[in-house]
Amino acid sequence: MIRALGWLAVLGLLAGLAAGFGYAPREAVQGNVQRIMYLHVPSVLTAYLAFGLVLLGSVAYLATRRAGWDRLAGSAGEIGVLFTGLTLVSGSIWGKPTWGTWWTWDARLTSTAVLFLVYVGYLMLRQLIEDADTRARYAAVVGILGAVNIPIVHFSVKWWRTLHQPSTILGPEPAPIDPAIGIALLVNWIAFTLLFAYFLSRRMEIARLEEQA
């Protein structure tokens, strides 16, 4: 089952590459560099999903004290850090030719970097505590507090004057983009979600095996 999910994710990623490089047109203003968005946007949406699951697992663990919820939170946190890292790196590479700089202390960029560091801290905390119950309890509290940063990242482009453009998708208005670009984004979003589901299933399986070892 998990293996089939992996193959499905690979097929999705291949379809995403075909959509982003074959189907979607070259963007009129940014040129080819806009194709980085087919990687950058799905990465951040996957990170939101992962950290949302950290919140869910953390709340559920504190309510039930069942180890499975802690495994979900810890596994999703690790994968969320991976995708947030990809978001920061791909955004930085896109920023150089588009904004003329690799990095600027813009509200969206800064809050995303803080989100990354908060969950790196979350993973470090999980490594530092040996007792499983204490680790799960402390991590759940950090997992809940860390989730406060997710709406700050998402709405930072509305709350502050930023260089980063407002939300194109997940925004209040319909996406003001060419339908072909929208479809390419959607295909890549689905592919990244499948990849996330595969990683999460495998990581939770490993966490279960580690507990039994």
Added chain:
Amino acid sequence: MPTNWSYVIAAYGIAALVLAGYWRHLARRRRALTARHPSRGRSA
């Protein structure tokens, strides 16, 4: 308008390395754990 393909290749190249590396890390870790306890790794 410059083509900027080098930036696109760099972004996708790094992403491919990171994602494939994590995929491999998970596969190796699972293999190591199931080799130690063969009966426990068959649920997938």
